[in-house]
Amino acid sequence: MKVINVNENIFNKSGVTTKLEWKNLTLTIKNKKILNKNSGCICSGNLTGILGPSGSGKSSLLNVLSGRIGFNNNIKIEGDILINGKKIDPLNFRQNIAYVMQEDTLYPTSTPKESIEMAAILKNENDCDSNKIIDTLELTKCQNTIIGSKLIKGISGGEKKRTSIGVEMVSEPKIIFLDEPTSGLDVYSAWKVIKTLKKLSESGRLVLASIHQPSSEIFDLFDNVIFLDNGNMVYSGIVKNIVPHFDSIGYKCPDNYNPADYLLFILQTTKDKTELYKWENNTYLNDQLDEYKIENNKRSGSFCLEISYLTKRSLKNIYRDKKQIIVRLIVVIFLNTLYSLIFLNRGNINKSDYNLEGHFGSIANLAISAMFSAVQPIILTFPIERPVFLREYSSGLYGAIPYVLSKTIIEMSLNLFFTIVMLLLTFWSIDFNGNFFMLVVIFWLQSTVGSSLALLLGSVSSNVQSAVQMTPLLLVPQILFSGIFLRLELIPSWLRWIQYTCFLKYTINLISLEEFDNINVPGQKELFKSLDIEKNLTGFYIGILLGFFFFYRILSTYFLIKRAKDIQ
Helix, strand or coil: CECCCCCHHEEEEECCCCCEEEEEEEEECEEEEEEEEEEEEEEEEEEEEECCCCCCCCCHHHHCCCCCCCCCCCEEEEEEEEEEEEECCCCHHHHHEECCCCCCCCCCCHHHHHHHHHHHHCCCCCCCCCCHHHHHHHCHHCCCCCCCCCCCCCCCHHHHHHHHHHHHHCCCCEEEEEEEECCCCHHHHHHHHHHHHHHHHHHEEEEEEEEECCCCHHCCCCCCCEEEECCCHHHHHHHHHHHHHHHHHCCCCCCCCCCCHHHHHHHHCCCCCCHHHHHCCCCCCCCCCCCCEECCCCCCCHHHHHHHHHHHHHHHHHHHHHHHHHHHHHHHHHHHHHHHHHCCCCCCCCCCCCCHHHHHHHHHHHHHHHHHHHHHHHHHHHHHHHHHHHHHHHCCCCCHHHHHHHHHHHHHHHHHHHHHHHHHHHHHHCCCCCCCCHHHHHHHHHHHHHHHHHHHHHHHHHCHHHHHHHHHHHHHHHHCCCCCCCCCCHHCCCCCHHHCCCCCHHHHHHHHHHHHHCCCCHHHHHHEEEEEECCHHHHHHHHHHHHHHHHHHHHHHHHHHHHCCCCC
């Protein structure tokens, strides 16, 4: 099998047309046909739209052509896809296609200029002129305004969509796919986006966009259109031939009607579609073409550069979205002030009313509070941030390992800060006996493990709601099997093993050793026995917590990569 270089052999640098062809393309998911023997051809220099009713297969066609759908037991793809006559594997070719998703997956606290410049640097596009891209996409006025989200006020929907296009433009792609770029936009904003795509196609690029019910002004901008219905090709060709073609098979578009509106209405109201489904367009393809393996474009940015930029972006996010940190700080201050008042001087062994139960209770409550404080922010924010990672990873901006490492750096720094705040509020008021700095290290390690578990949960959950609903499933056993409320020996023997999978138990063990090992109080030995604490296993407990930390982070990285490869 011959290996060819994409940029040198498939795309002609002299400006000769880039042609994308597909023949008898069939997509079957769980024995249901989504695309049925589709064939077609589109060329650079033209703006092509895919139209059809909801569920017609528009996004599926885009995803198959761009390699956004992988093969597995439930998915079967048949047919050939070619670039300038060379057969390609779309999964290997996907990074050569700029793909703008329907949802604008952009970092909310970055600006359009920062997003475009970061993409250029991480893709090692040193010749990229970000100012030219901003001018071309008419983003000059908003280039330094944060992008925003549902919770953060930012730029408009049309400006977000053009920013998404700009991020993909830094590598000078010859093929650009867009999934419903006008979705959710008003008529003028939608027209402006399509006008931008028209300019890009006229510059010699191949632009293909699925679009839902375009207005006459927008439809008039397209050079070619593809109509789909229930996965079947109904029409593929130039816009001016639509009306004559459908007139010839008995579907006459009334004068002064938008042909797109008329045909979409026909496709949804006609019961017998035999004539509509007779479209065939196999004249572009050569059955004798050899198969080629395409070299996959690798990321160009260095490992350290990726970590550096991702960490800087996260720091900017903290600075620009101060409310999150302020709210979290207020909660930590309030709860730990409350603990200080409830457990005031409970660690003072010289007091006449000293009670080991109250002393241990202060430790247990702080450990549980620190665990929830580390887990909750990640659970609520990461599933929202994850689509940004999936889009940027699929575009080849950076790898999963630099991404997870940058998040680890930021989370560990925040956890250390909040751990210090917690102990500054409670250490002297409760009168703990252990070393302040050792307690900081233990609580910090627990918080880092907790945030790692939250990252894993966010990596496997489909959305914020599922992540929140699954949180008790992971955290409640931590409390039940830590020995805080029920002695471990009283737990049924066939369930007792679960304690060894709970990081809170090892945290309680470490804090108890630090707090009680050097003092002599009644009931200490019984406490250690009920918690199954061994005095000579301090290093082992620390090692277990570190093991949990690495295990959760590695597993999170694996699931993130898996999701990015399976993205549809």
